[in-house]
Amino acid sequence: MPDRQIPPPLSGASQLLRLAAIGGVVVVAAATFAYVGGWLDPQRLTPAKLVNVLEQNNGIHEGFRRNHSKGICVAGYFESSPEARQYSSAVVFSDARTPVVGRFALPAGNPYAPDSAVPIRSMALRFALSNGQQWRTGMNSMPVFPVATPQAFYDLQQASAPVGEGGKPDPEKMKAFFGSHPETGPFLAWIKTAKPSASYATETYNSINAFYFVDAGGQRRPVRWSMVAQNPASSADAPMADKNFLESELPQRIANGPLRWTLQVTLGEPGDPTDDASKAWPAERHSFSAGTLILESTQPQSTGECRDINYDPLVLPSGIQPSADPLLAARSAAYATSYQRRTAEEAAGKIGKESNP
Numbered sequence: 207m208p209d210r211q212i213p214p215p216l217s218g219a220s221q222l223l224r225l226a227a228i229g230g231v232v233v234v235a236a237a238t239f240a241y242v243g244g245w246l247d248p249q250r251l252t253p254a255k256l257v258n259v260l261e262q263n264n265g266i267h268e269g270f271r272r273n274h275s276k277g278i279c280v281a282g283y284f285e286s287s288p289e290a291r292q293y294s295s296a297v298v299f300s301d302a303r304t305p306v307v308g309r310f311a312l313p314a315g316n317p318y319a320p321d322s323a324v325p326i327r328s329m330a331l332r333f334a335l336s337n338g339q340q341w342r343t344g345m346n347s348m349p350v351f352p353v354a355t356p357q358a359f360y361d362l363q364q365a366s367a368p369v370g371e372g373g374k375p376d377p378e379k380m381k382a383f384f385g386s387h388p389e390t391g392p393f394l395a396w397i398k399t400a401k402p403s404a405s406y407a408t409e410t411y412n413s414i415n416a417f418y419f420v421d422a423g424g425q426r427r428p429v430r431w432s433m434v435a436q437n438p439a440s441s442a443d444a445p446m447a448d449k450n451f452l453e454s455e456l457p458q459r460i461a462n463g464p465l466r467w468t469l470q471v472t473l474g475e476p477g478d479p480t481d482d483a484s485k486a487w488p489a490e491r492h493s494f495s496a497g498t499l500i501l502e503s504t505q506p507q508s509t510g511e512c513r514d515i516n517y518d519p520l521v522l523p524s525g526i527q528p529s530a531d532p533l534l535a536a537r538s539a540a541y542a543t544s545y546q547r548r549t550a551e552e553a554a555g556k557i558g559k560e561s562n563p
Contacts, residue, residue: 251357251537255548259363261397264315268556272544274328274344276319277311278406278453279510282464282501284333290471290496293427294419296525299496305334306499309512310406310456313346318451325400327452329411329433330517331499342515344537345411345433348400351483352393356536361521362387363389389484404522407437407465415519415528416480419471428474430487433467433499457504465498480529516545 221324260272267275283303290299298304307329314324326348333341365383366375384390403409411433418426437459448454459465472493479485507513520528520538529533 253543255539257543260315268551270317274311275317278469279505279512280501286497289494292311294525295422303507307511321452322402325402327409341523342521344517345407350392352390354482354484408439414483416532418527428480431471434470436466455484465501469496481531
C-alpha cells in the first residue's frame, strides 16, 4: 500500500505557488491554496461543510470518493502536436509522448448508482511529465457548470437534498434555488436535452474552468480545453439493462484497439470570463489541437493505479497556471478533504470489496 502520510503545512505563498507548479504534495497544497484564494471563510463555507453536504445527499460510502465515486481506471499516453508550444512552455507539449493515468466516472456520490442515473460523464487525467512535474485535470461532458461560486454550489446541494420516502428533492426548494440563480440558465438548457451515453469513449470532456497557458517569454493567454472523442459511436451503443454497462463496455472497446481523443484548446480574448464557469466563451474563439490522448488499458478502480490519485485541478506544471475562478480552489480543497477521509477509511479496513456490486 502506498504511503499516504500527510506532510506538514507549507511556510508561505511563494512555496505554495512553486509547489503547485512542480506538481508536489497534493493534499497540503490544495488546502493551503484554497485558503489563500479566499473562499475558505470559516463563517461561510469550509471544505468539510462542502464534503458533508455531498455525504448527506448521497450517503457515506466508506473508502470511495465523495463525488464521482463510481468509475474505472484507464492508462495510456499523450502525443503532443506543435501548435501548443508557442503558447505554453509546459514540457507535455514539447515531449513527443507523456504517460497518462486516468479515470472515467459518473458525477455522483453513490458508487452503486445505475449508469443511466445521470447524463453527465467525467474524465480525469494525470500526465507524468519527463521533468518530474505533473498535470492533473478533471473534465466533464457538460459544456458549462451550473453555478459560478462555491457557495452557490453548496446551496444547490442543500436545495437538491432528498426528502421523504421517495428520496427525491423538494420541487419547491429546487424552483426557489433556480429562480434566485439565473446563471444556471445555460446549464438547464443543456440538461433538458442531454441523454445518458452508452460509452465513455464517445463523449467529449470539457475543462469547464479557465486556466492560463504561459509561454517561454512569460506571456499568459487564457484557455479552456476539451478532450474531443475520435471514437465513433456504434449502432450497438445503447444503455443496457445492466446498471454497470459503462464499466462493462469500456474494456471491450479497448480490447479491440486503443481509444483516442484530441486535446482541443480554445484561446480566450479580452472580456471573456475567466472566473465564471457558468458562462461559455463565444463559439468563434480560435481553437487548435494540442495533441492526442491514446488510452490502451483499463483497470478496476478498486485495484487500479487511479485509485490513489487525487485529481486536483491545481496540480499544474510550469507553463500552465490557474485562473481566479473560485471553483478551482473549492474543488482543490474539497478533493483533499475527500481524499483524506477515504484513505483513512481504507487504512482502517472500511472499504467494500466490490466497487460496483
